[in-house]
Amino acid sequence: MDWQALWLTLRLAILVAAALLVIGVPIAYWITYSRWRWKFLIEAVVALPVVLPPTVLGFYVLVALGPKSPLGTWWISLTGHSLAFTFQGILIGSVIYSLPFAVQPFAASFAAVDERLLVASSTLGASSLSTFRRVILPLSVPGLVTGAALSFAHTMGEFGVVLMVGGDIPGLTRTLSISVYDQVQALNYAAANYTSVVLLAISFTLLAVIYGLNRRIWAVWPWK
Amino acid sequence: MAVEVTTNPIPKNSAARAPANLRVRISKSMAADRSAAFELRAAVVVPAGITILFGASGAGKTTLLNCIAGVTRPDSGDIEINGHSVYDSAKGVSIPPQQRGVGYVFQDLALFPHLSVEKNIAYGVGKMSVSERESRVEVILQSFGIGHLRSRKPGEISGGEKQRVAIARALALNPRALLLDEPMAALDRPTKSRIMEDLRAWNDGRQIPVLYVTHNREEVFALGASVLVMENGRIIAQGTPHEVMTAPQQEAVAQLAGFENIFVANVVAVHEERGTMVCRIAGTSLELETPLVRSQTGEELRVGISAGDILLATTFPVGISARNILRGTVVSMLQRDVIVTAKINCGIEFAAHLTLAARDSLHLKPGSEIWLIIKTHSCHLMRV
Numbered sequence: 001m002d003w004q005a006l007w008l009t010l011r012l013a014i015l016v017a018a019a020l021l022v023i024g025v026p027i028a029y030w031i032t033y034s035r036w037r038w039k040f041l042i043e044a045v046v047a048l049p050v051v052l053p054p055t056v057l058g059f060y061v062l063v064a065l066g067p068k069s070p071l072g073t074w075w076i077s078l079t080g081h082s083l084a085f086t087f088q089g090i091l092i093g094s095v096i097y098s099l100p101f102a103v104q105p106f107a108a109s110f111a112a113v114d115e116r117l118l119v120a121s122s123t124l125g126a127s128s129l130s131t132f133r134r135v136i137l138p139l140s141v142p143g144l145v146t147g148a149a150l151s152f153a154h155t156m157g158e159f160g161v162v163l164m165v166g167g168d169i170p171g172l173t174r175t176l177s178i179s180v181y182d183q184v185q186a187l188n189y190a191a192a193n194y195t196s197v198v199l200l201a202i203s204f205t206l207l208a209v210i211y212g213l214n215r216r217i218w219a220v221w222p223w224k
Numbered sequence: 225m226a227v228e229v230t231t232n233p234i235p236k237n238s239a240a241r242a243p244a245n246l247r248v249r250i251s252k253s254m255a256a257d258r259s260a261a262f263e264l265r266a267a268v269v270v271p272a273g274i275t276i277l278f279g280a281s282g283a284g285k286t287t288l289l290n291c292i293a294g295v296t297r298p299d300s301g302d303i304e305i306n307g308h309s310v311y312d313s314a315k316g317v318s319i320p321p322q323q324r325g326v327g328y329v330f331q332d333l334a335l336f337p338h339l340s341v342e343k344n345i346a347y348g349v350g351k352m353s354v355s356e357r358e359s360r361v362e363v364i365l366q367s368f369g370i371g372h373l374r375s376r377k378p379g380e381i382s383g384g385e386k387q388r389v390a391i392a393r394a395l396a397l398n399p400r401a402l403l404l405d406e407p408m409a410a411l412d413r414p415t416k417s418r419i420m421e422d423l424r425a426w427n428d429g430r431q432i433p434v435l436y437v438t439h440n441r442e443e444v445f446a447l448g449a450s451v452l453v454m455e456n457g458r459i460i461a462q463g464t465p466h467e468v469m470t471a472p473q474q475e476a477v478a479q480l481a482g483f484e485n486i487f488v489a490n491v492v493a494v495h496e497e498r499g500t501m502v503c504r505i506a507g508t509s510l511e512l513e514t515p516l517v518r519s520q521t522g523e524e525l526r527v528g529i530s531a532g533d534i535l536l537a538t539t540f541p542v543g544i545s546a547r548n549i550l551r552g553t554v555v556s557m558l559q560r561d562v563i564v565t566a567k568i569n570c571g572i573e574f575a576a577h578l579t580l581a582a583r584d585s586l587h588l589k590p591g592s593e594i595w596l597i598i599k600t601h602s603c604h605l606m607r608v
Contacts, residue, residue, distance in 0.1 A: 120334035120336075124394075126322065139338055
């Protein structure tokens with residue numbers, strides 16, 4: 001069992017979920033309330049990771065982080081080393097890869113807040129920001145939890161993007177899914193099985209707990 | 225009976241400004257659906273105190289309130305609250321709803337479901353010290369008798385209590401005007417009148433303009449000192465409930481006021497000195513004495529008569545003050561709950577209401593010969 005990979009994967013998934021709460025909420029707010037006529041283009045871009053093969057996405061992220069891109073050059077001038085094949089690199093790749101899994105539930109829950117409450121809030125003197133903080137966010141907690149849980153789970157099981165951007169460096173970029181792949185390549189099926197079961201158990205437990213706490217929106221949950 | 229029909233725009237600065245009032249002169253067109261475009265064109269002054277805005281669904285009442293609150297932007301015109309301009313298309317002024325200081329109680333109340341009653345009410349209370357804010361909320365909670373509900377959520381209180389919370393929430397920000405959009409449509413009458421008493425008591429000390437929207441004519445008589453009648457986006461009448469509802473000048477008002485009998489009639493004689501005139505119902509030889517209105521002989525008018533204002537007699541009545549006595553035959557008797565509606569043919573069909581006991585003691589049935597008795601002042605005249 002590759003405990004190092006497990007710890008690294010958990011760390012990565014938690015950071016991705018946290019980052020997406022910070023980045024995804026403003027994006028989802030904009031998507032929900034913007035009246036810009038070309039908004040659908042941005043929505044399509046946000047949804048791209050759902051359909052794009054992870055290797056393609058990973059390839060572009062790798063190029064963007066590499067020493068020949070403006071972002072890569074800037075990062076190297078700042079820190080002295082490239083983002084490619086680092087933990088920060090796979091974190092960036094994973095955040096992009098999981099973006100739609102956070103933004104879409106966020107946006108759906110914002111849109112579900114009764115518009116009349118927003119009008120009421122404005123006639124009571126609250127600014128848009130204040131309305132967002134005092135009305136929209138508290139009423140969107142289930143959607144925020146769902147988005148964070150989905151991006152966490154999605155990152156736990158991620159393979160292609162991490163491999164393309166991070167390679168397979170033990171302790172740095174080797175996640176559980178890559179570890180399983182390595183074990184299978186080495187014909188070490190017992191270890192692969194063990195790791196897979198651990199990944200399965202952790203993922204299921206976490207999702208069950210989160211959806212259980214959040215069960216109002218999941219009609220299939222067994223008890224109320 | 226004076227019914228002021230405000231079709232002319234109110235001249236700006238025409239009268240000395242009252243200490244508190246709401247002046248509106250706006251137009252707003254919107255596409256109601258693909259075919260029909262709807263246009264709101266309203267000019268009105270709402271004084272301090274409670275004014276009822278009455279009209280059928282789709283008359284434009286909510287749109288007018290939305291424009292006043294700043295939720296909807298009119299196409300043109302101006303709106304002043306206590307002399308402060310909050311909207312003026314000529315000057316490009318349009319103050320956002322946050323800064324208008326207009327309390328708005330919505331039809332569906334729109335209470336914040338995740339906040340307690342107390343927090344709902346405190347929501348709009350501006351920046352002030354904690355103790356000041358608490359005392360403001362406390363006063364409102366007590367004034368509307370909802371102190372015991374303070375920590376409950378809106379989902380845990382009754383409909384009447386929700387109304388109180390919604391009104392209290394709008395008043396907690398010390399608004400310069402209050403708008404209520406049919407907030408009590410679903411409430412029983414005693415609950416409604418207790419809430420209105422509390423609102424009236426609260427407003428007695430403050431005297432802000434309160435515009436209360438309803439399409440229920442019982443509320444018009446129960447609540448208001450002053451009534452505005454709205455039809456097709458226009459204010460068509462303004463006055464006391466009695467003036468507006470009992471002497472309608474437009475058929476729209478008549479139907480709202482609930483006349484079961486509406487006939488086209490021609491003026492055949494005008495008796496200025498007696499304050500009456502005689503009208504012949506079109507297509508018949510029936511003549512009715514009616515109150516005098518400004519009109520000429522031969523002019524076509526409509527006569528509205530409430531079914532409850534018609535008396536029935538089995539013999540020709542003598543020694544009676546009523547001036548209109550018509551002979552007819554009962555066509556049908558329809559009982560609905562405890563009221564019987566008799567359809568009576570006098571050359572044209574009338575509907576008259578009577579009680580069960582009256583029906584039984586007169587032995588009325590289809591085919592019975594009967595006399596209809598209608599007072600002059602039960603005949604309400606309207607322009608065609």
